[in-house]
Amino acid sequence: MVVERLDKRFGIVAIENGFIDTDQLLEAIKTQIMEDLEGAKRRLIGEILQEKGFISVEQIDEILKLMGIP
Numbered sequence: 001m002v003v004e005r006l007d008k009r010f011g012i013v014a015i016e017n018g019f020i021d022t023d024q025l026l027e028a029i030k031t032q033i034m035e036d037l038e039g040a041k042r043r044l045i046g047e048i049l050q051e052k053g054f055i056s057v058e059q060i061d062e063i064l065k066l067m068g069i070p
Contacts, residue, residue: 011029042064043060046060046063046064
């Protein structure tokens, strides 16, 4: 994916030019991974609720939107 490649390149350029150090980049990556996992967990819960017939796809989308999860 182009965005992922650009994100990786951004980190490399930032380190090469002394803007951040490796630990700072790793912390940023860790934070992003944790946020992605949290969002995935919420989407999975929504999918399970939808499969059980408790909630619609539209409702799931609205809930995630209210939570700021794309």
